[in-house]
Amino acid sequence: MKELFPKKQVVGFLFSLILTAVALLVYFLEMPFGVGMIVLLLTAFTQAGLQLVVFMHAGETKDKGAIYASIYYGMIIAILSILGTLLVMIWGYV
């Protein structure tokens, strides 16, 4: 039975619950918007990285270069598209 629950994944799961709890602080505590956003950004991206490495086994084969390239490229373009959209749609008009 024990062999079915590898330590790495159990710890990963607990860690993801802790990250969720930390993110919840922004709801339960009063904090400035900027601080809250930093907390959310940190917890969300850590959580995503955790899933990628611990659960999705992204680095286990010799294709890991292509896999990480695809994900990082996607993330970079995604973030730049979101920021650029906000610049063009909202921030640019101020």
Add this chain to the structure above:
Amino acid sequence: MKVNHTGPLEYSTEQNNLNILGFWIFIGAEIMLFATLFASYFTLVDRTAGGPTGAEIFEITPVLIETILLLTSSFTIGLAVHAMRLANKKAMLTFFAITLLLGLAFLGVEIYEFVHYVHVGAGLGTSAFTAILLTTLGTHGAHVTFGLFWGIFIMMQIKKRGLTPQTANKSFIFSLYWHFLDVVWIFIFSFVYLKGMM
């Protein structure tokens, strides 16, 4: 077909490796899909046109339940892949079934949530904000729904054909899909709900 018995079953043929890499690239595309929804959401979030705002309609309890359900299902599908690598078909199917049940429960809560939104006057046509909210959540929910059917078919195939290079490959790819949906939900949880209620 050449089968390589040294590594895990899901990587044992050339085609299997191709399938897994191809799916990772698909996940790259999905990142952009959701990024576009997020970009639109952030643009439209304050454009409520006199309709309800996020802070007025979001409820923390169902959101938290959904988050825990999906996080746990992501854990159990990981365990299913682990059991598959131990060639423990029974444990694998059990974890797989638990995953799908958790997914089903998630969907149930989400449907409740949608009904609630419509009930308090946040329908698709109310404002640009409600439209993009429901579209973003709906796109994720549609992915989960698709995953539920896909998962059931994979389970049926494993039951019938056992753990072969093909079924193992499909299960592994399904696990990637499911973890990815969890990651997307984390971002929805953080930047739609928590940011909205902050």
Add this chain to the structure above:
Amino acid sequence: MEFFERFAIPHPSPLIYASMVAIGLTVIAIIAGLTYFKKWGYLWREWLTTVDHKRIGIMYLFSALLMLFRGGVDAIMMRAQLAVPENTFLDAQHYNEVFTTHGVVMIIFMAMPFIMALMNFVVPLQIGARDVAFPRLNALSFWLFFMGAMLFNVSFVIGGSPDAGWTSYFPLAGNDLSTSVGTNYYMIAIQIAGLGTLMTGINFIATIFKMRAPGMTLMKMPMFTWASLITNVIIVFAFPVLTVALAMGTFDRLFGTHFFATTNGGMDMLWANLFWIWGHPEVYILILPAFGIYSEIIPTFAGRNLYGYKSMVFSMVIISLLSFLVWAHHFFTMGQGAFANSIFSITTMAIAVPTGIKIFNWLFTLWKGKIRITTPMLYSMLFIPIFTIGGVTGVMLGMSAADYQYHNTMFLVAHFHLVIIPGVVFAMLAGLTYWWPKMFGFMLNERLGKWAAWLVASGTIVAFFPMFISGLDGQARRMYTYSESTGFGIWNMLSFVGAGILAIGFVLIVYNIYYSTRYASRDIPADPWNARSLEWATPSPTPAYNFAITPEVDSRDAFWNAKRSKKSLFKGGYKDIHMPNNSGGPIIMSAIFFVLGFALIFSLWTVAIIAAVGIAGCLIYRSFEQDHGYHITADELKEMEDNNGGAK
């Protein structure tokens, strides 16, 4: 009767009725011909169900040529209407429809399948692979594209064509201002074709990463394969944006949302933003394969190695990133302020740098080369100067302050045509001529080919250079007529003449295909151009399995080096080859997509639900299907190879 009224054309004209009759007659002729010659079985077995990348490539090619003529007729109609002031050949509504379909057809249904055709045919051969990574998905990609294209063209005779421009900006494209179903066609047909394109992107990245011949490291890949890899990377990350934008547009039109409306908090500018986040990378999706083709043709006919291989690769990687960071230059005048415009202005000018590097690399490749002017080489030589003028005017448009003067004038139209035509169209025609012997086993006539190249190039210059002048004088694009006092008449008449020359060029290309099919010698070597990359190491036309023995590569231009040192790339004996089975799945599923699309366009919900269930059924069938393909045994292979001369 009320039910059928929705299918009527809102603005009928004799031209449209004539086209209806022509389309009807063509369909009847095709069906009758296939039946009379008993070719239905052949068509189904050998083409409609094929998963062979070469045949899929050829089907893309013919679809692209067909669409080139559809889009070309639109272009001629526009130029004819504008040739003289106050012309009444087309009315405003018809003109709107024509420029809209011209743009969509040329970009989405002509240029895209054309690059898909050459990528499909060439890339697996260049890397020494048996097929693409997912052959059946490849067939699905093609059929989704094809059904999308057919659906879009149906708009012409059923329900009315889209008329809000190929960019389909809201609120013009919203229900209030575009009342016909035309824009529904736009949203849904492009969506279906776009799904196919996305799948191709995934397929080719996996293929190029994982299926290269032994010894071919990434930095030993032929330049066209590199260009295709980068193109597909851009496809994978750009097309999902289009998917979402089109879905949101569809929701606005069909389900009462207000994403892009001017009421209920909607934001019409968001459409422009999303459209161009996809749209600008799309420009590079079109141009990079073209650059790849020139990078194959120029070294071949200059007899020299490509100058600056590494800088070529590097510049494409930079382009792929920068292409996602310039989109706002399409709407500098929208009001987002000087700061935002400045950022996008700078990124726009930056992207000219890697492009310039490539131009210089081609010029240095030619330097001291023994140049052979063949038809493909002629197109490449004509491309460089015309494209450079088109590109430099693009940098002018990229300066946001100056753009207020150029924006939405004919100057812009001149710019992008002078980039896309020499960039994409010349490259496709060059590539078509270059790889034609590999596809069909005979060469196109060189004399006719060169005549056509000169006609197409001079037509391009005559048609588009005058627009720079009329644009700077203030002629706005997309205006269906103008008064005589503007003085635009002479420039537009010149453009019309240029369009006519272009048309003659294209007719000559078709005649060349006909002429060469009839008269060209079938007795040609596998490598008629004395070329450099692996696709020329296998017989023409290429057998289904591509290479009887997988080639082994130890350098860039391995085939070229092997020819010179008289070594063989093919080591070892024949082995069994695993081949994928043909499948009717892709065409059937895509046909159901067509039905679904049509039903959504006309809000026929019952039909839509039935079709959606049908698509789900196809997916379920595919999930449970077990298809392990078949094997060509070593003995069969030996027999086949002895018959066609064998790999050398």
